[in-house]
Amino acid sequence: MEKLSLRGFEIYKDLLDFEAQQVLLTAMREVAKGAPMFSPMTPYGKPMRVKMTSAGKYGWVSDRSGYRYSETHPEGMVWPDIPNEALDIWHRVSGSRQMPDSCLMNFYGENARMGMHQDRDERDFSHPVVSVSLGDDGLFRIGHMERGGSTESIWLSSGDVVVMGGDARLTYHGVDKIRFQSSRLLPKGGRLNLTMRIVS
Template identity: 70%
Template sequence: MTVLRLRGFDIRKQYLNTQAQNEVLQAVRAVAETAPVFSPMTPYGKPMTVRMTSAGKYGWFSDASGYRYVRTHPSGTAWPDIPSPILDIWRAVSGVDRLPDCCLVNFYGEDARMGLHQDRDEADFSWPVVSVSLGDDGLFRIGNTTRGGKTESVWLQSGDVVVMGGAARLTYHGVDRIRFGTSTLLPKGGRINLTLRVVD
């Protein structure tokens, strides 16, 4: 495993081996069986290019009313618990004792993107956000704590884990493109990104 530090982001390359990646993938599939993936609408009336679901006390949601956390899936059912293999990653890398309230699962198809944004729908920004990459490579772009200015990018591969905390917690970041077909983890290709967050 190689650890990169980029603008305060702790990027642990190849943190999860192939067996661990498959264990997490199976856990994600179980989550999606209970809480199927969906494409939320942005407050601007356009569907997001990523499909998503969640696990934990809360799930992340977006519609005309804005971005927020909600206690139930759009179907009305409660979100499933965060699976143990995913919580184990948080325990190992987050550096905090408290467990996350939400595991947001984003699925990126070949043409999916995520514009530069801050994770700021949580109550307390002193808690870190932990990100796990599975599947195809994603070009991860890191900006600044305010909009604009120069950015830097790094390719995230399957098994990479990123910890965003401290001064970097409110840094703008996004995914510019997917290098489709670079991983065999997902039979039909694509990238899955998990982000673990403390919400309350």
């Protein structure tokens, strides 16, 4: 494992070996069985390019009413519990004594991306966000606390973990593209990104 720092983001390269990735993937597939993946609609009426679901007390949803956390899936069921395999990662790297109450799971297909954004729908920004990459490589881009200006990018591979905390907590970031079928973890290709956070 190698630990890097990029604009305040702590990046743990290869924190999870292949076996640990497989175990975590199996656990998250169980989450998706209880709360099926869906394609969120933006408030502007356009579908997002990623599919997503959540675990924990809160899940993130989006529709014409706006972006928000909800205690129920769009189909009405409560979200499954966050798997212990994910919580173990939180304990290893977050530095927080409080448990996350939300774990978002985004799936990136061959042409999916995530535009530059801030994670600012949570109540208390003193808590970090912990991001776990599974599957294909993703080009992760980091900007500033305000829109615009220079950016830096790094390829995140399966098993990499990123911690956004402190001064980096409200930094703009996004995923520009993936290297489709660059990982053998997901036989059909694609990238799964888990983000654990404390919402309330």
